[in-house]
Amino acid sequence: MDRMPGWARQHLAALRALLVLTVVTGVLYPAAATGVAQALFHGKADGSLVDKDGKTVGSAIIGQSFTDQEGAPVRSYFQSRPSAAGDGYDLLSTAASNLGPEDVVDTLAVPGAPDEGRQSLLTRVCARSKAVGELEGVSGARPYCTPDGVGAVLKVFPAVGAPVRAVSVNQSCPATPFVTAYQGVGVECGRPGEDYSAGRTVPVRGGVTRVEVPADAVTASGSGLDPHISIAYAELQAPRVARERGLVRAEVEALIRRHTTGRALGFMGEPAVNVLQLNLALDKG
Structure with missing residues (x-):
């Protein structure tokens, strides 16, 4: 080893550092972080997936569209806000439109x-x-x-x-x-x-x-993945959903209240309604 040229020793030291850091940061740390997350926050660590009849139908933290094959709104479901992520709620294209006033x-x-x-x-x-x-x-x-x-x-x-x-x-x-x-x-x-x-x-x-149509019904969120709508937009849709499902409007409004989340930490943001969970509750009857 002592007879190795200086440049060779430097390269060997760099290679050792690369291997050690690769194992620590690329294997051990991700494995530890994943293990802790699975142990303490199992549902959230897996993406807050939502199941129905044993089948995954979406995520509680990622929005989706409730439209037919032609892209028309399914009238018996609450509709989400618009999305600028790809063709809509595309996880690989999460973004805003970047268009200004x-x-x-x-x-x-x-x-x-x-x-x-x-x-x-x-x-x-x-x-x-x-x-x-x-x-x-x-x-x-x-x-x-x-x-x-x-x-x-x-x-x-x-x-x-x-x-x-x-x-x-x-x-x-x-x-x-x-x-x-x-x-x-x-x-x-x-x-x-x-x-x-x-x-x-x-x-x-x-x-x-x-203006009768709320702002979140016509504008996309910054991420394009927002799973929530405002209470005002949910209440605007309640008469249609109740009519299409043959329900009393008060029943639908009660479901809206049940699936409304409050402000973060009690003071940040506005109360909002999770569209997927609300629609699943409607399907349960």
Whole structure:
């Protein structure tokens, strides 16, 4: 060993350190952590899995969709909030949309082109609110949304000075613009493929004073995996679920209260309803 060159001794020492650290951090520590977790928190360590009739149907801490093969909501079940994780609640794609409040202008799809366009965050919220309103039999109207469920946004030209042209950029022609005029200028529908970037962006609030669809019904969580909905969203869905299942509304509302969790540590966040557990309780009758 003493006759080994210095560079060889250094490499041998590095190899020994690599092997020791690999065993300690890659084998012993994970095994110990897993053993302690299984011993003290068995259910949570396995992913808080929920079983029904001997079959795993989901997790209490990961949301899922309650839709049919076409993606339409199953009317006899409570619906979860939207998810931006992959195609929805994808554990391998957990993420938010990363779109902010200034994302209000759509890219309209050009007929016959492979590009399908892109909906802004505002239009996504408007479309979801309209769909939830139709499902629950209430108004899906929101400020800054058109009656046909897109963002109520104008592009005004020129960007500075008196308007000479105004376009409802999120309403693709031949749609009828949500307003007929802006500051004395007639409003046009949006023409797919036309560049409106030079115009001034003007969101229009409209006359909506009461919003019946809660915020969590139209926005995704930061992780895209939230298994809970607000009490307000659960109560909005209660009449539909009761009607579809032939139940008294008070029975469904009692189940909602039974599956409502309080604020974390008594003061953080808001009370919420676990959708999977609530739907399983409904199935039990």
